[in-house]
Amino acid sequence: MLEMFTITELTKLFNALPGAVAQGLIWGIMAIGVYITYRVLDIADLTVDGSLGTGGAVCIMLMLTGHNVWVSMLGALLAGMLAGMVTGILHTFMGIPAILSGILTQLGLYSVNLKIMGKANQAINVDKFDLLVSLRFIRGVPIYKNTILLVAVIVVILIAILYWFFGTELGCSLRATGCNDKMARAQGINAGFNRVLGLMLSNGLVAFSGALLSQYQGFADVNMGRGAIVIGLAAVIIGEAVFGKIFHNFALKLLSVALGSIVYYLVYQAVIWRGIDTDLLKILSAVVVAIFLAIPYWKSRYFTKPVKKGGNK
Amino acid sequence: MLEIKGISKTFNVGTVNEKQALNHLSLTLNDGDFCTIIGGNGAGKSTMLNAIAGVWPVDEGQILIDGQDVTKLPEHKRAKFLGRVFQDPMNGTAASMGIEENLALALRRGSRRTLRPGIRSQERKLYRDLLSKLGLGLETRLTSKVGLLSGGQRQALTLLMATLERPKLLLLDEHTAALDPKTARKVLDLTQEFVEEQNLTALMVTHNMKDAIAMGNRLIMMHEGRIIYDVSGEEKKKLTVDDLLKKFSEVSGEEFANDRMMLAN
Numbered sequence: 194m195l196e197m198f199t200i201t202e203l204t205k206l207f208n209a210l211p212g213a214v215a216q217g218l219i220w221g222i223m224a225i226g227v228y229i230t231y232r233v234l235d236i237a238d239l240t241v242d243g244s245l246g247t248g249g250a251v252c253i254m255l256m257l258t259g260h261n262v263w264v265s266m267l268g269a270l271l272a273g274m275l276a277g278m279v280t281g282i283l284h285t286f287m288g289i290p291a292i293l294s295g296i297l298t299q300l301g302l303y304s305v306n307l308k309i310m311g312k313a314n315q316a317i318n319v320d321k322f323d324l325l326v327s328l329r330f331i332r333g334v335p336i337y338k339n340t341i342l343l344v345a346v347i348v349v350i351l352i353a354i355l356y357w358f359f360g361t362e363l364g365c366s367l368r369a370t371g372c373n374d375k376m377a378r379a380q381g382i383n384a385g386f387n388r389v390l391g392l393m394l395s396n397g398l399v400a401f402s403g404a405l406l407s408q409y410q411g412f413a414d415v416n417m418g419r420g421a422i423v424i425g426l427a428a429v430i431i432g433e434a435v436f437g438k439i440f441h442n443f444a445l446k447l448l449s450v451a452l453g454s455i456v457y458y459l460v461y462q463a464v465i466w467r468g469i470d471t472d473l474l475k476i477l478s479a480v481v482v483a484i485f486l487a488i489p490y491w492k493s494r495y496f497t498k499p500v501k502k503g504g505n506k
Numbered sequence: 507m508l509e510i511k512g513i514s515k516t517f518n519v520g521t522v523n524e525k526q527a528l529n530h531l532s533l534t535l536n537d538g539d540f541c542t543i544i545g546g547n548g549a550g551k552s553t554m555l556n557a558i559a560g561v562w563p564v565d566e567g568q569i570l571i572d573g574q575d576v577t578k579l580p581e582h583k584r585a586k587f588l589g590r591v592f593q594d595p596m597n598g599t600a601a602s603m604g605i606e607e608n609l610a611l612a613l614r615r616g617s618r619r620t621l622r623p624g625i626r627s628q629e630r631k632l633y634r635d636l637l638s639k640l641g642l643g644l645e646t647r648l649t650s651k652v653g654l655l656s657g658g659q660r661q662a663l664t665l666l667m668a669t670l671e672r673p674k675l676l677l678l679d680e681h682t683a684a685l686d687p688k689t690a691r692k693v694l695d696l697t698q699e700f701v702e703e704q705n706l707t708a709l710m711v712t713h714n715m716k717d718a719i720a721m722g723n724r725l726i727m728m729h730e731g732r733i734i735y736d737v738s739g740e741e742k743k744k745l746t747v748d749d750l751l752k753k754f755s756e757v758s759g760e761e762f763a764n765d766r767m768m769l770a771n
Contacts, residue, residue, distance in 0.1 A: 365624035380615045384582065
């Protein structure tokens with residue numbers, strides 16, 4: 194098997210792996226945001242395709258205007274939360290179905306992102322600005338500057354915060370809202386408010402991930418979020434497929450999403466390495482996610498034993 | 507305790523499916539009344555309970571709980587006053603959450619959800635004690651997901667959740683209709699026990715006339731969105747199923763058109 198590839202080709206792959214891990218981790222934060230809406234709140238939120246770019250745009254523009262990197266990332270987080278709030282209000286206050294609300298916000302954000310940046314693309318120079326992460330910080334930098342390590346620490350901190358939050362009274366009520374809306378309302382939980390809150394939390398994380406991503410690649414682009422929801426879902430699904438049997442704790446489930454994202458980017462990197470046309474990557478992702486989403490349905494439809502109908506009443 | 511003043515509700519206004527579900531309905535419950543509700547299909551029994559719970563706004567009329575006008579309050583705010591158990595056992599609990607988590611959610615009904623821990627360790631003892639009273643063996647399964655429980659277990663748990671934080675009014679919407687006879691009996695016994703123990707005011711919709719007669723101190727019969735018969739005290743105790751059927755055809759001018767109710771006897 195190995196003889197098929199020359200040593201230089203293999204070296205090329207191995208050289209690309211750390212970058213894939215770093216990218217996977219950064220996208221993993223976005224995927225955790227997707228997990229909160231898709232799995233916890235039971236909403237497929239398409240806002241993320243827009244809010245990822247918003248995060249990137251806000252972060253880069255703040256940095257270019259002389260703000261500190263942490264302030265810039267906080268700005269991105271808040272902008273994402275605002276985007277989530279818009280979707281939430283469209284959904285709860287205006288009664289628009291969740292999917293459509295997300296699509297509307299996403300479309301609107303395209304203009305917003307263009308206006309924030311003033312053009313479709315804004316680059317930031319890693320030598321002139323004090324970036325937190327960059328593809329240049331993967332090798333040959335002091336350990337505390339290493340992007341993989343830094344993002345890994347951020348992911349762990351975020352998971353810890355989310356684990357704490359979803360264990361609080363408010364967090365529990367949010368989980369109940371996603372699980373059984375009727376029960377939640379009967380128990381005095383403001384389901385509408387919780388949905389808005391969940392969407393804000395999710396899109397805040399997505400935008401934060403966008404802020405890291407734009408620093409990592411050295412630019413923010415109006416199209417950087419295109420298809421983000423599919424990558425997020427892929428990470429959620431891969432994480433569940435690979436680690437679902439062993440990870441039951443909520444924190445570990447979030448971790449499995451981040452790991453799922455890394456797996457996604459490793460596979461992505463391998464696909465590029467094998468010389469497959471990168472134009473085809475998006476359809477490949479879409480097909481894989483579609484199949485994984487179909488599996489629970491197929492299982493229930495074709496692989497369950499018929500249940501005895503009737504009985505006593 | 508509960509005062510309903512002339513409420514009406516029409517669904518699907520202006521369509522071929524237009525249906526007046528409640529027609530200037532009025533009802534006053536005294537403190538400690540345990541009132542059973544019977545009536546044919548589409549009589550408005552569940553609709554009345556949903557109107558009280560605030561699932562949607564009523565078209566006209568007023569609803570007062572303990573003297574407070576709740577007509578304009580949204581569902582989640584009225585929940586402070588109400589304990590509710592639904593017909594479908596899936597509706598009353600959160601399946602993906604543990605038994606203790608569900609109970610903890612119910613314990614906080616009516617209070618603000620803060621950033622304090624969702625469940626405290628000292629609560630667990632309370633839950634264990636209460637669950638053991640159900641006699642279903644749930645007290646050893648505090649962290650089990652509710653989705654793993656049977657319909658009867660879930661309904662008993664929902665009942666416990668509805669009364670955990672004493673409600674001013676308990677709303678039971680055919681809460682044993684989806685259970686097998688033995689389990690239904692068990693849940694009804696628990697209902698009786700809970701209501702008596704806490705001296706609750708309760709409304710119970712049932713399709714079983716015998717239960718409607720045997721339980722509670724008051725019985726109302728509904729037809730076409732209003733109350734056509736209201737009986738309580740000694741008079742109720744003497745009722746028979748035949749009396750009820752006769753009463754129904756007398757007041758409504760129709761035969762009792764509910765197969766389920768006839769078969770249940």
